Amino acid sequence: MRIPAARGGGGPADPEGGGPFRLVRWPRLQVMTAVGVIEITVPSYEKVGKPSMRPVEAMLGIRSSVSPLLQKMCGSIGAELPFLAAERELAELAGIRVSRSTINRVCMELGDAAEEDQKEVRLPEGFGEATRVTVQID
Numbered sequence: 001m002r003i004p005a006a007r008g009g010g011g012p013a014d015p016e017g018g019g020p021f022r023l024v025r026w027p028r029l030q031v032m033t034a035v036g037v038i039e040i041t042v043p044s045y046e047k048v049g050k051p052s053m054r055p056v057e058a059m060l061g062i063r064s065s066v067s068p069l070l071q072k073m074c075g076s077i078g079a080e081l082p083f084l085a086a087e088r089e090l091a092e093l094a095g096i097r098v099s100r101s102t103i104n105r106v107c108m109e110l111g112d113a114a115e116e117d118q119k120e121v122r123l124p125e126g127f128g129e130a131t132r133v134t135v136q137i138d
Contacts (some may be wrong), residue, residue: 021045021053029057033067034096063109064102071106074098078107 083100
């Protein structure tokens, strides 16, 4: 499947200014999904002094060549079981072959993303500043 590039030949605008990124190539990506491996071709943009970017991957939610649904499956089962057992469980229950290293990588990336999300949470002022705690045990 080939994903179309931005019309007009220009790439996405640089939020820091200085003109748009330019389309430089169409890399082929193999993406692991819950129904097997698919290959997509996406536009890749570059700008001098900036890392290349492929906005379609972000739009589709693809991280580390793994689809969002398969990320969720790997994250859920990888959080509950050792990675080798998670690999076997995914193969047995869903018929999906995902290596333990991929499950490990996806779990680590999801954990890092969750940690970043937690840093952005702002608690109300005074939260956690209790002066008196009452505990009752039955």
